[in-house]
Amino acid sequence: MKSSAKQQKDFRPRDGKQPETKLTVGQQMTLTIKSLGINGEGIGYFKRKIVFVDKALPGEVIHAQVTEVKEKYATARLLKVVEKSPARTKAPCPVYEECGGCSLQHMDYKAQLASKQELVLESLRKYARLETPPVAPTIGMDNPWGYRNKAQFQVGKRDGKLVAGLYQTGTHQLVDLETCQVQHEATTAIVRTAKQVIQELGIPVYEERKRTGVIRTVVARVAFATGETQLTLVTATNEIPRVKELVMELRSRLPELVSIVQNVNAQKTSVIFGDTTRELWGRPYIAEKLGELSFDLSARAFFQLNPEQTHKLYDEVKKAAGLTGSELLLDLYCGTGTISLWLAPFAREVRGIELIPEAVEDARKNAERNQAANAQFHVGRAEVLMPKWAKQGVKPDVVVVDPPRTGLDDALIRSLLEVMPKKIVYVSCNPSTLAKDIGKLLAKYELKHVQPVDMFPHTAHVECVSLLKLK
Numbered sequence: 001m002k003s004s005a006k007q008q009k010d011f012r013p014r015d016g017k018q019p020e021t022k023l024t025v026g027q028q029m030t031l032t033i034k035s036l037g038i039n040g041e042g043i044g045y046f047k048r049k050i051v052f053v054d055k056a057l058p059g060e061v062i063h064a065q066v067t068e069v070k071e072k073y074a075t076a077r078l079l080k081v082v083e084k085s086p087a088r089t090k091a092p093c094p095v096y097e098e099c100g101g102c103s104l105q106h107m108d109y110k111a112q113l114a115s116k117q118e119l120v121l122e123s124l125r126k127y128a129r130l131e132t133p134p135v136a137p138t139i140g141m142d143n144p145w146g147y148r149n150k151a152q153f154q155v156g157k158r159d160g161k162l163v164a165g166l167y168q169t170g171t172h173q174l175v176d177l178e179t180c181q182v183q184h185e186a187t188t189a190i191v192r193t194a195k196q197v198i199q200e201l202g203i204p205v206y207e208e209r210k211r212t213g214v215i216r217t218v219v220a221r222v223a224f225a226t227g228e229t230q231l232t233l234v235t236a237t238n239e240i241p242r243v244k245e246l247v248m249e250l251r252s253r254l255p256e257l258v259s260i261v262q263n264v265n266a267q268k269t270s271v272i273f274g275d276t277t278r279e280l281w282g283r284p285y286i287a288e289k290l291g292e293l294s295f296d297l298s299a300r301a302f303f304q305l306n307p308e309q310t311h312k313l314y315d316e317v318k319k320a321a322g323l324t325g326s327e328l329l330l331d332l333y334c335g336t337g338t339i340s341l342w343l344a345p346f347a348r349e350v351r352g353i354e355l356i357p358e359a360v361e362d363a364r365k366n367a368e369r370n371q372a373a374n375a376q377f378h379v380g381r382a383e384v385l386m387p388k389w390a391k392q393g394v395k396p397d398v399v400v401v402d403p404p405r406t407g408l409d410d411a412l413i414r415s416l417l418e419v420m421p422k423k424i425v426y427v428s429c430n431p432s433t434l435a436k437d438i439g440k441l442l443a444k445y446e447l448k449h450v451q452p453v454d455m456f457p458h459t460a461h462v463e464c465v466s467l468l469k470l471k
């Protein structure tokens with residue numbers, strides 16, 4: 001989940017002047033931490049050079065040791081906190097130091113929310129050149145634990161024992177996760193039991209280097225609204241030895257499961273799922289609801305990981321779109337169509353565009369399941385299809401965009417500035433690309449409101465819904 005410090009592209013000190021010093025690996029220093037970076041690390045300056053320190057908090061004075069020196073930045077390991085931030089708290093997770101899943105459990109939750117708002121403000125000041133960007137306080141969770149509906153844990157062997165979890169930060173070492181504070185308990189319980197049964201039956205674990213063995217990944221998913229659960233075993237082979245006993249044991253120890261499926265991925269790849277999925281027992285899907293909408297989630301179908309916050313996020317999108325029932329709305333980068341379906345009852349017509357054909361198939365099924373006759377979905381690139389439609393005279397009133405972390409393609413920005421919908425609602429998971437894209441759209445649009453939503457508490461991620469109105 002974490003990305004490297006290299007992704008933080010602008011390394012200049014705030015006054016823009018160049019660093020004055022050379023650092024060496026192993027060097028120790030005292031630093032005052034000024035802010036948090038986009039990956040949750042503390043940022044300090046040592047003689048003008050930017051230094052990223054994992055687990056250091058803004059306002060703290062720390063001792064650190066340099067671990068890496070690059071031309072424009074350095075990274076350092078936290079040795080000691082000399083002056084502690086009032087926001088520092090004890091991480092409840094027993095494997096927090098090793099696991100690569102969370103990066104902010106050492107920070108009080110209220111302070112996390114405030115720092116996410118600050119990150120968005122800072123990005124808009126820096127990249128969109130706005131002095132006072134209209135950024136609201138981050139919408140958080142009342143209980144920011146147990147929020148993830150899917151555990152996707154790699155399986156491996158250590159000292160003869162089967163382990164399943166996430167990789168240690170920056171390594172290929174698996175951290176065995178018996179529990180996980182941010183996962184829904186149903187998902188970790190399924191993984192724990194699956195691990196036991198696989199171990200007891202002696203089913204071989206896949207070994208990446210030798211490319212031998214069977215079980216690669218265990219995926220457990222729970223539908224929050226219905227309580228239905230699914231276990232997917234991703235295997236390197238078509239056959240699973242002792243599969244009948246495996247299914248029997250899983251069913252007797254996990255009676256709440258409604259779906260056990262196998263996905264085959266024989267490739268040498270870090271992509272989790274392969275192309276073939278087959279039922280081992282029960283239904284091939286679980287039923288989930290979000291607000292008024294219903295979904296059938298097959299093993300590979302995309303669904304937002306934090307349903308409670310997704311509801312709030314989509315409500316913010318709806319509020320920003322301000323629909324009256326007469327609008328043509330485009331939902332660009334629509335995934336499986338959930339935003340389109342959330343908004344379809346309030347618009348005249350909704351058209352979604354998505355690159356991945358399977359996601360569009362799911363979107364169409366979801367539209368049918370939810371009787372959204374005014375929603376259509378198209379496979380294609382937003383930056384190609386939208387200009388093409390514009391040439392054919394299609395004039396949307398509202399355009400919602402929800403791009404990947406890389407932000408909007410320049411061709412799409414040009415098209416938006418030509419087509420000039422009355423409103424653009426920009427849903428973003430990356431404040432830097434959001435701010436850069438908004439900077440370009442300001443040529444014809446006014447930024448009215450930015451609403452950060454905390455989709456992944458205790459990580460550095462922040463999602464935003466921004467409303468741009470045609471000037």
Ligand SMILES: C[S@@+](CC[C@H](N)C(=O)[O-])C[C@H]1O[C@@H](n2cnc3c(N)ncnc32)[C@H](O)[C@@H]1O
Pocket residue numbers: 304332333334335336337338339353354355356359380381382383402403404
């Ligand atoms: C952040 S997700 C959108 C999720 C969706 N709106 C939802 O709420 O579930 C971004 C989506 O954009 C799609 N995508 C990436 N590049 C694209 C492009 N150039 N045109 C259209 N879709 C694209 C990805 O396949 C992915 O489904």
